[in-house]
Amino acid sequence: MPEIIDATSHIMSSEALDELEKVHPTSELDSLRNAPRMFDVEGRIEYLDKNGIDRQVINLAAPMLWQGIDPDDALEATRVANNEIRRIADEHPDRFIPTATVPFLTDEYVDEVRRCVEDLGMSGVQIFSNIDGRMLDDDDFEEFYATVDDLDIPIWIHPQLADWHDYDQSHTWIYKMLAWPFDTNIALARLIFSGVLDRHENLEIISHHLGGSFPYQIGRIRSWYQTRTEEPELYQNPAIADLSEPLDAYFDRIYGDTAVSSQGESYPLECGLEFFGADNVVYSADYPFGPDKGQYWATEIIPLIEELDIPAADREKIFSGNIKRLLDL
Template sequence: MSERIDAWTHIFPPAFFARLQTMASATGPLRRWLELKSLYDLDHRFRLMDGFEGYKQLLTPSMPPIEELVEGAQAIDLTRLMNDGLAELVDRHPDRFPGFAAALPMHNIEAAVDEIARVDAMGAAGVQLPSHIRGIPLDHARFIPVFDEIARRRLAIWLHPVRGPVPDYPTEEKSRYEIWWCFGWPYESSVAMARLVFSGLFDRHPDLKIITHHMGAMIPYFAGRIEQGWGLEMGSRTPPADANLLPGKLNRSVEDYFRMFYADTALSGAEGATRCGLEYFGEGKVLFASDFPFDAEGGSYLVRETIKALDNLGLADPVRRRIDSENILAIIRRDTTRHGPVAPA
């Protein structure tokens, strides 16, 4: 059995978890996270991992985003505590955790750029960014230095959706039936991807690697609408008075940009959606991932069902190896680009 690296698993490092327990929101919005044992108990996590042969995990910060928990200097300190903990876990357990994606204090651009340099030196494979920063879109001009520094250092981005119970209709106060999570999160990812595409990000940084959660969200399924509406008919639905809402000139077709994203298999075991995403992004851009540990079994369900969905596709062995480990290892090691951190600018 060859190794399988789960490219998107969440965790609270011990010192970070201890700090969270002292925060006022620990009895409110944070309660669900603090009660999920797999997020903070390593022994429990290892027992679940051992149920899958050859199974390893790339670590990413757990939601919620740090910017939504604290502000100012506290957010910077909490971010550093998270990243120090992630790096320590990878250093202590390289047989379990081959790499990590770091958090950034995105409310403070200068601090975020400094943290990119710090986590690069610590060996991070990249950084995890939420789909917006407290309502500010990622294509806002204030974030350009962050993306420039990430690209300069050839780090990858793990793009994670974030959305609370905002109303589904303007006549209501909150979303009902947890629609905000089931459909809202894929929508958030898709909007963030579109905004980054139309901002010209890939024209400025054509080698930038952005990994999108849940197999690129809505993008593969709506490929036809993308080609029609944003390829053949862009602008036809916008009156001249709103021309400022349309994108500037891009170097390539819109569908070409969307296929530049990477995507993971965190689809809760949906075989048809996995096939759709693999066909859209291609075997070189799809990474095995489960979204561990966010299920009723503490992570085992998602891993098991994701493996089952891939097994049912009957993929050729070389394709399966790329998805299971080779694609993410290339990102972790940055083999095709450079070795070690770049020198300061």
């Protein structure tokens, strides 16, 4: 059995929640407190051992916690949360690989990314698929991308809720279930077609949930881009950057993790693998979320990867080789 590294998992600490609650108490925050496994490091290690997972990339849980908060109010809580991620990894350096999280992409939050990488030795940064409704290609975020480009670290994109239309909070779970893949698609497409990836050549993206539904819709994406570049006179409002490379050059810098919430279905993994290729898929089971208090998906996804009709070398890349290359492990 090859080494297994979980490339995307989520964790929380009481200290981080306490700091956030001082300035932004929400029902989402209260919900996290009702799930002890979000905080239980020893239980997490037992989970890793039970499923044969050697190491785990950890980042901060629950992007919804930051929705609606003033950036000035959130800064100290962000710093505390990132310090906590570093502390957890330091206590178990052979099991956890720490990554930063920033809920905003301007001003002091750019400095926080640099602090996390240069001072705390973190391996990358998690952002959300929209920033309180602002798209990731917003001009105000250029300094963030330039900084990440300079640091030469990968970006994890976790989907975030967005007010695409009015809905009450009791239906939020439906939007997490079905709209998160959509929001991931929009984030990836805008980073490509607005030219962010073109301008910042070191940027590499790890997209949660195997790229949303991006792999499934790739033919539509290619076709629409082709028709709008071939016939600009027919399409009068395409905001498309003058990309310097073919589309595949940008797709090659996007990775998908295997957190597809599988209940035994292999076709989502096969679709993602066909699009991303064996060099751009990384293992994840989205712990600690999912059925059986976060235990279930690993028991489904690991066997599915083992059963894929691919060379053993490709299977090893998915389980650990690709994320080790990305993070220089």
